[in-house]
Amino acid sequence: MxxxxxxxxxxxxxxxxxxxxALRAVKTARTPQxxxxxxxxxxxxxxxxxxxxxxxGHKRYPGYITARREMHREIASLRALTAENAPxxxxxAAEDVGGRVAAFERLSGVPVSSGNAVCLLIDGQEAFxxxxxxxxxxxxxxxxxxxxxxxxxxxREMAQHLIARVKAGVRVLVLYDALGSNxxxxxxxxxxxxxxxxxxxxxxxxHSRSRLQVNFRNHRKIVVVDGDVAFTGGVNIAxxxxxxxxxxxxxxxxxxxxxxxxxxxxxxxxxxDWLWSSGDRLDLxxxxxxxxxxxxxxxxxxxxxxxxETGALYFVNAISAAKRRIWxxxxxxxxxxxxxxxxxxxxxxxxxxxxxxxxxxxxWLVWLAAFAHFDEVRHAxxxxxxxxxxxxxxxxxxVDDDIASVGSVNLDNRSCRLNFEVTLMAFDAGFSAKVExxxxxxxxxxxxxxxxxxxxxxxxxxxxxxxxxxxxxIL
Numbered sequence: 001m002x003x004x005x006x007x008x009x010x011x012x013x014x015x016x017x018x019x020x021x022a023l024r025a026v027k028t029a030r031t032p033q034x035x036x037x038x039x040x041x042x043x044x045x046x047x048x049x050x051x052x053x054x055x056x057g058h059k060r061y062p063g064y065i066t067a068r069r070e071m072h073r074e075i076a077s078l079r080a081l082t083a084e085n086a087p088x089x090x091x092x093a094a095e096d097v098g099g100r101v102a103a104f105e106r107l108s109g110v111p112v113s114s115g116n117a118v119c120l121l122i123d124g125q126e127a128f129x130x131x132x133x134x135x136x137x138x139x140x141x142x143x144x145x146x147x148x149x150x151x152x153x154x155x156r157e158m159a160q161h162l163i164a165r166v167k168a169g170v171r172v173l174v175l176y177d178a179l180g181s182n183x184x185x186x187x188x189x190x191x192x193x194x195x196x197x198x199x200x201x202x203x204x205x206x207h208s209r210s211r212l213q214v215n216f217r218n219h220r221k222i223v224v225v226d227g228d229v230a231f232t233g234g235v236n237i238a239x240x241x242x243x244x245x246x247x248x249x250x251x252x253x254x255x256x257x258x259x260x261x262x263x264x265x266x267x268x269x270x271x272x273d274w275l276w277s278s279g280d281r282l283d284l285x286x287x288x289x290x291x292x293x294x295x296x297x298x299x300x301x302x303x304x305x306x307x308x309e310t311g312a313l314y315f316v317n318a319i320s321a322a323k324r325r326i327w328x329x330x331x332x333x334x335x336x337x338x339x340x341x342x343x344x345x346x347x348x349x350x351x352x353x354x355x356x357x358x359x360x361x362x363x364w365l366v367w368l369a370a371f372a373h374f375d376e377v378r379h380a381x382x383x384x385x386x387x388x389x390x391x392x393x394x395x396x397x398x399v400d401d402d403i404a405s406v407g408s409v410n411l412d413n414r415s416c417r418l419n420f421e422v423t424l425m426a427f428d429a430g431f432s433a434k435v436e437x438x439x440x441x442x443x444x445x446x447x448x449x450x451x452x453x454x455x456x457x458x459x460x461x462x463x464x465x466x467x468x469x470x471x472x473x474i475l
Contacts, residue, residue, distance in 0.1 A: 018046035074271055077264075077286040085113045085261040087296045087427075100321035100403075104298055104425060107310050107317070108265075112298045116260030117291035118426045120406070120434050124242040127235045127255040128154070134225045134257070135161045140285070141171040143224040143270045145202075147180035147217065147408070148236035151188040153244070155237050159188070163195030173282075174199040175273055177218040180236070202277045202420075216304050219408050219419040221255075222270050227285030230258050230266040232299075232424050233406050234395050243390065248362070250390030252442065254329075256406045256424050260291040265299035269422055296427040302409065303420040309338075311409055311416030314423070315397075316342045322399045325352035327439050329396040330411035333357050333370040333384075339411070340376060347381035354383045355411070356442060358392040366412065371465040375452050384449040387442060395423070396435060403427055404435040 022042045041049040105111050121127040135142055142165060149155055162172045174192070176184070178201045192199045202218040223231040233255030235241045243251045258266070264286050271282050302311035315335070319326055319342040326346060333355060335343070347353045355377070361367025374384050397405040407423025409415045426432070456462050 014046050014050055017050050018042040021050060074268055074281075074284075074286070079110060081261050081264050081286060082110045082113045085115045085290065087112050087114045100317060101427060103317045104300065104314070107308070107313055108298050108300045110265060110298070112296050112427060113261040113265075114294055114296050115290035116258060116262045116295045116297040116426075117293040118262075118295055118297060118424065118428070118431050119257040120431075120438060121231075121233070121255040121257055122438060123253055124154075124235055124251060127231070127233070127253070128158075128242070130257050131223060131231055131255075132157075132161050134223070134229050134231070135165060138165050138170045138225045140226045141173070141224075143173050143222070143267065143274075143282075143284075145175035145218065145220055145222050145270055145273060146236050147177045147219045147221065148238050149174075149176045149181045149184055149188075150236075150238035151185050152239040154239050154242055155188065158237050159192055159195070159197075162192065162197050166196035172197045173274060175202050175218070175270070175277060176200075177202050179217050180219070200274075200277050202273060217414075217419050218273060219415065220269065220273070220301070220422045221408050222266050222422060224263060224267045224270055227267055228259060228263060228288045230263040231255055232258070232266060232408070232422055234393050234408055241393075248360075248391040252387060252390055252392040252394060254394040254396055254406050254438070258297065258424060259288065260293075260295070260297070261288060262297040262299060262424065263288040266422070266424070269299065269301045273420065295431060298425045298427070299422065300407075300425060301420070301422045302416065304418055309417065311419075311421060312336055312338055314409065315339045315411065315416070318397055318399050318403070318405070319343055319346050319353075321403065322346055322351045322353075324400050325354070325398070326400075327352075327354045327356070327396075327398040327436075328411060329356040329392065329394050329439060329442065331358055331362070331391075331393045331395075332366045332410045332412040332415075333373055334366055334412035334414075335373065336413055336416065339416075340373065343377050343382050344380035347377070352383075353377075353381070354385060354443070356385045356387055356392065356439065356446060359386040359388045359447075360391060362391060362393075368465045368467075371453055371456070374449060378449070378452070385443055385446040386449055387446045389445040392442070396439065397423075398432060398435050398439060400432075401436075402429050402432050404432045406435075 022039045038049075101112060121130055142162065162174070166172050174197055176199065189199055221232055221235060234253045235255050239245060240248055241251050241253060243249065245251070267284060267286070271284060275281055300310065300314055302314065316338050319339070343353055357370060378384060395407055395409050403425065405423050405425045407421065409421045409423050415421050453462060453465055
């Protein structure tokens with residue numbers, strides 16, 4: 001075969017593959033916009049689009065649903081625990097059966113539980129002080145998963161705490177995402193393993209079925225100690241989360257420390273991910289102590305294995321439930337059509353809708369795409385506030401005076417459809433008041449966006465933002 005004949009065969013093969021991938025995209029893409037985007041891309045630039053589709057065009061994470069089905073015992077224990085600790089009849093959850101809380105319960109798969117304590121941890125210093133104290137007090141096991149673990153001063157400090165607990169006879173299990181922890185050296189992993197820590201890449205054992213699925217990332221942040229105390233939120237294990245990166249300066253983030261039956265829900269999310277990543281079913285304590293604060297709480301853990309669009313529905317239900325206000329803090333604002341519509345309708349019916357985003361971005365394409373969405377919601381009365389005191393990375397939601405959520409879910413398509421995420425919802429006026437006070441301080445360090453995109457002084461911003469928006473389905 002001559003060189004020209006080889007090139008012709010290669011060209012023809014790519015064209016055929018592009019057509020096949022386009023047909024697959026039409027059948028499997030989660031949104032019409034995603035289908036159209038992939039079809040246009042595959043036909044217009046097949047030589048570029050075909051290899052990209054191999055990595056980014058998958059709809060589901062194979063086998064994860066099967067892993068869920070294998071956890072019959074854990075699911076039964078969790079359901080029994082939540083049934084035993086149903087909310088008080090005077091609670092918002094009990095009064096709202098069939099309404100806004102019921103939808104959250106169905107998205108979660110378990111009912112709201114009472115008997116919980118939820119404590120806000122503002123920024124890295126508070127978060128890691130509380131986290132290290134809990135780890136140091138562990139008697140039986142520590143379960144930990146983060147999207148990003150770095151081999152820096154904070155990462156090494158965390159390793160020392162974990163290895164010390166292993167020496168004290170505590171079992172320590174750690175999950176990390178290989179993409180989020182890109183660059184984590186083998187020596188760091190080996191030092192933990194040599195110290196007795198069982199640390200694993202979430203994607204490690206699925207081999208050829210997952211190597212091309214870099215689009216699916218485990219973005220969850222969960223720590224569980226002895227089945228009694230747990231943590232979740234937006235913080236990862238890296239120096240920038242302590243404000244030590246001069247490029248970002250102050251890093252504004254939020255975690256929560258929880259006790260009570262809701263700990264079992266966070267533990268279940270970890271156990272499910274561990275089963276998927278390792279094939280091992282964990283023997284854990286599924287009966288955490290009741291906390292005297294007696295708050296009502298629930299865990300929602302969206303992921304690409306869900307039969308429903310759990311992440312998007314979480315936001316839509318929260319926005320629709322708001323009667324007086326909804327405040328959302330997120331580092332990224334690339335929502336889908338359903339969330340955009342819900343935000344606009346809420347503002348149009350008189351709800352105070354505030355979106356808090358950072359003034360500067362850490363991912364320039366996502367940052368640009370947000371500007372193309374700002375004008376659309378502002379026309380309906382949604383307020384966009386840009387945080388200026390460093391970089392804001394928290395994922396917090398406040399509805400009226402009685403619902404608040406802290407977790408890892410960003411207000412973008414990636415979090416809602418492609419990532420494994422988690423958030424802790426509290427149905428408690430006291431906790432909501434603390435979240436309100438926290439966000440009020442954040443808004444005081446922000447400026448309200450009052451310039452439309454066409455009037456922005458930056459030529460690059462005016463012209464690049466609409467182009468960046470075209471990538472919204474995969475951002």
